[in-house]
Amino acid sequence: MRVGVFDSGVGGLSVWREVVSALPEVPVVYLADQAYVPYGDRSPEEVRARVLRLAEWLTQRGCALIVVACNTASALALDELRAQFRNVPFVGVEPAVKPAVQHTQTGTVAVLATHNTLRSQRYVGLVNRWGEGVRVLEQPCPAWVNVVERLNFYQRAPRLLTSLVGACILPLLEQHADVLVLGCTHFPFLKPWISQVVERWRSTRANAPTVTIYDPAPAVAKRAQHLWLERAAGSFTGTRACSSSSARLREFWTTGDANDFEDIARVLLGHPVDAHRLTL
Numbered sequence: 569m570r571v572g573v574f575d576s577g578v579g580g581l582s583v584w585r586e587v588v589s590a591l592p593e594v595p596v597v598y599l600a601d602q603a604y605v606p607y608g609d610r611s612p613e614e615v616r617a618r619v620l621r622l623a624e625w626l627t628q629r630g631c632a633l634i635v636v637a638c639n640t641a642s643a644l645a646l647d648e649l650r651a652q653f654r655n656v657p658f659v660g661v662e663p664a665v666k667p668a669v670q671h672t673q674t675g676t677v678a679v680l681a682t683h684n685t686l687r688s689q690r691y692v693g694l695v696n697r698w699g700e701g702v703r704v705l706e707q708p709c710p711a712w713v714n715v716v717e718r719l720n721f722y723q724r725a726p727r728l729l730t731s732l733v734g735a736c737i738l739p740l741l742e743q744h745a746d747v748l749v750l751g752c753t754h755f756p757f758l759k760p761w762i763s764q765v766v767e768r769w770r771s772t773r774a775n776a777p778t779v780t781i782y783d784p785a786p787a788v789a790k791r792a793q794h795l796w797l798e799r800a801a802g803s804f805t806g807t808r809a810c811s812s813s814s815a816r817l818r819e820f821w822t823t824g825d826a827n828d829f830e831d832i833a834r835v836l837l838g839h840p841v842d843a844h845r846l847t848l
């Protein structure tokens with residue numbers, strides 16, 4: 569039995585790394601739908617259709633628990649996934665609106681996500697439920713997804729990254745947002761630049777608030793761990809894959825180019841990975 573983790577691209581690796589550290593001896597299959605990335609601007613119907621195909625493939629590959637490591641896919645298709653695959657527990661990702669609202673001192677928080685996530689009923693429901701009395705600023709950042717997907721941007725253009733990040737974040741800071749919610753799994757890989765922009769901005773303002781950046785990945789991994797252990801006690805074969813080396817426990821698949829995936833994943837994760845191409 570395995571855990572499946574999927575995203576439109578490499579963004580879900582920000583969740584994958586937390587999942588494998590929470591379940592170090594469990595086989596994990598990562599699937600990136602890079603032939604269709606980005607999901608953020610595709611029609612909801614198209615995203616749903618892709619996500620159902622990915623989930624089907626993962627279940628056929630023996631995944632007994634699936635982490636939807638994509639806010640956009642979770643926002644648009646989590647209910648449908650649960651309805652279609654009744655025996656498989658799904659762990660979704662959503663913008664951390666609740667903790668952000670609880671944490672803010674200025675009364676203003678900002679959610680950075682894709683257009684599709686911000687337009688979804690699931691997200692609107694989250695804000696209606698938790699956002700009362702707090703100003704929730706919404707900032708789509710579609711270009712950030714493309715930057716993380718492309719090694720030549722991500723690795724070789726630090727100045728471009730600083731200005732790209734600054735263009736989205738500075739207006740939010742000027743409006744007193746003191747919590748930035750990373751509502752897309754690609755965005756944690758831009759955290760060094762986000763922090764740099766925030767700190768530079770703070771250094772130019774007297775009494776600037778401390779700014780907190782929320783990434784839900786650790787909470788998602790904790791939930792996956794909890795569900796896995798709960799199931800392991802019942803129907804799953806166990807929590808351990810005793811004789812396998814840890815590299816053998818990690819499988820990476822992409823509907824895009826396997827070499828490109830390996831190149832960018834090595835930079836994002838800090839170690840080499842071996843990826844396979846898949847046509848779906």
Ligand code: DGL
Binds near residue numbers: 605606640641713754
């Ligand atoms: N990483 C994804 C998310 O969390 C999707 C980005 C995209 O494909 O547009 O929303």
